[in-house]
Amino acid sequence: MAARKMKADRITNPDPIGDATYEAIYAAIRPLDRVAHEMETKWGVERLLSLISPETAAKFGSAKAKLDWAIDAADPDMVAKRASTMIRGWQAMDAEATAAGKKPIAEELEVWVGEDDDGNLFSVVRTAPEATHLARTVGGKIYYLEEIIRLLNFFEKKTPVVAEIKKHFPDASLVGVSERNELNDDIPF
Numbered sequence: 001m002a003a004r005k006m007k008a009d010r011i012t013n014p015d016p017i018g019d020a021t022y023e024a025i026y027a028a029i030r031p032l033d034r035v036a037h038e039m040e041t042k043w044g045v046e047r048l049l050s051l052i053s054p055e056t057a058a059k060f061g062s063a064k065a066k067l068d069w070a071i072d073a074a075d076p077d078m079v080a081k082r083a084s085t086m087i088r089g090w091q092a093m094d095a096e097a098t099a100a101g102k103k104p105i106a107e108e109l110e111v112w113v114g115e116d117d118d119g120n121l122f123s124v125v126r127t128a129p130e131a132t133h134l135a136r137t138v139g140g141k142i143y144y145l146e147e148i149i150r151l152l153n154f155f156e157k158k159t160p161v162v163a164e165i166k167k168h169f170p171d172a173s174l175v176g177v178s179e180r181n182e183l184n185d186d187i188p189f
Contacts, residue, residue, distance in 0.1 A: 024076035032067075032083040039090045041136070043097065044105035044129030048090075051097040060089045105133045124148065 039048060049057045063085050070078035111134060112124040123142045125131050131144040143151075156163040165172055 025079045028080040028083050035087045035090050042104045045132040047129040048093050051102045052093050063089050
């Protein structure tokens with residue numbers, strides 16, 4: 001099995017091809033980066049692919065693989081050609097999602113904001129792309145539903161009594177959390 005060649009880097013792995021090749025590749029990719037950033041800002045990071053047809057998504061994936069190959073081959077002309085194809089791909093996905101009535105992430109974003117006992121604010125959204133969008137636009141402590149489920153699963157494993165209470169009394173509210181391991185609280189009645 002052949003060893004994989006480390007990508008060129010001016011400091012740690014200078015490439016004998018020369019800086020001109022890599023500068024040309026970098027320059028060819030910059031317009032693509034701008035369009036990708038615009039689309040991810042509009043639709044959400046990695047969200048647009050889920051809003052279009054599988055056929056269009058497959059074509060986009062193939063175009064990306066071909067661009068990656070051209071970059072690995074250090075072929076500036078092919079990178080420029082493939083980057084142009086990727087730009088058209090982003091535009092086609094945008095048009096398809098819009099024509100299908102899909103909404104940009106900012107129009108569908110639902111944010112729940114809560115404050116803990118210490119006055120810290122937390123924002124909760126449904127998905128990872130929504131969390132990324134909110135982090136880019138607002139910042140702060142942002143969690144999405146899948147993360148909260150992981151936290152609850154961890155919490156329930158550490159404190160199984162809470163899971164049992166919720167199982168038998170589904171409308172019970174958790175009003176406080178303590179690190180005590182004793183259950184000798186005074187009964188409040």
